[in-house]
Amino acid sequence: MWPKSVDWKALKFGIEIEFVGGNPEGLELLPDWVISLDELQIDETGSESGSELKPPPILWEDRDQIRIMLNRLQEQGATVNWSCGFHVHIGLEPWGEDIVLPLIDAALLYQQAIQEIVSTSEHRLLYCPSLTSEMRSEFVVNPGPKAVRHRGRPQSHRSGINTAAWFDIGTVEIRYANGTMNYEEILNTIELYLRFVAAVGADRKLSRDPHSLAIELEAPVKGYPAPIPPPRWYLERTWLDEAMIPALTTLANELVPDGEIHHVLPVADGILMAIENNGGKLSKYVVQPPAEGWKLIRKIL
Known part of the structure; x- marks a missing residue:
């Protein structure tokens, strides 16, 4: 039933803490917490590292579990x-x-303001693109997750305010915050998002100005995870992705029907192309760009 007023502290939530380093396999977990060992980040050398830590659905009163972990x-x-x-x-x-x-x-009205409140790093916008009016129109005609998912590359499927998560696990996912392991910054972010969803649930009309929006929500105005500038080599890697993906899309679809390119990397004997299928499985191929067309060198098992 909507609209309906609900105390923001009564909403269940989950979090995804991405990190590098540590010893994910040996981490002692609280009951029902999980570590996703296949969700790796990138360390300072360019190697895959760390993991993603997630609790079960919890309430605000359970937040001390986060501090412990x-x-x-x-x-x-x-x-x-x-x-x-x-x-x-x-x-x-x-x-x-x-x-x-x-x-x-609400995303169409306030997504930019939420993004500005939490100071999303520019290079991270790839992982939380804006929801568009065209997606809304498609959803009205064909309500379902496909209408509100982006296409092109798997990292960019989910909007910053990701309503497709409702059809997967019964939630809305908000993805704008930068990485942090600071307890207070994490709580501030959770509180902002909980208050925002509760306001949407009550059909409240809010300001689109970031500072005013935070005040109207009675959420923290500051104290969110700060942007962390990426190294130059990572930006160059991202630029390579963006430049190569259009040229490789046809070949990628031949190798993995209806697949999407996850990332592209230079390797000693060509270009490594990682393609994700509909089930989330990643396949890696090395290709070579001759004078005419792309030449498949090998598949990486």
Whole structure:
């Protein structure tokens, strides 16, 4: 049922803490917390590192669990860098599917302001693109996750205010915050997002000015994860991706039907192309750009 007023502290939420370093395989977990060992970030050398830590759905009153797990991560030497983000999933049980379209409308109005409040790093916008009016129009005609998912590369499927998560796990995911292992910054971010979703659920009209929006929500005005500048080589790697993907898309679809290019990297004997299929499985191929067309060299097992 929507609209409906709900105390923001009564909303269940989950978080995704991305980090580098540490010893993810040996991390002692609280009950029902999980570590996603296949969700690796990139360390300062360009190597895959770290993981993603997630709790079960919890309430605001359970937030001390987060502090405990952050302490355990830091004791292992884990940290965050420019490749890490911090995402929050908020349960939509009080409203059900009725709130999905209002959340889409709210995203169109307030996504830029939320992004500015939490100071999203420019290089991280690849992972949280804006929801568009065209996506809303498609959703009205064909309501479902496809209407609100971007296409092109898997990292960019999910908007900063990701309503497609409703159809997967019954949540809205908000993806704008930079990576952090600071407990207060994490709580500030969670509180902002919970208050925002509760306001949308109550059909409140809010300011589109970032400072005013935070005040109207009674959320922290500052104290969010700070941007971490990426190294030059990482920006160059991203530019290579963006330049090569259009040229490789046809070949990628031949190798993995309906697949999408996850990333592109130079290797000694050509260009490594990682392609993700509909099920999330990643396949890697090395190709070579001759004078005419692309030449497949080998598949990496």
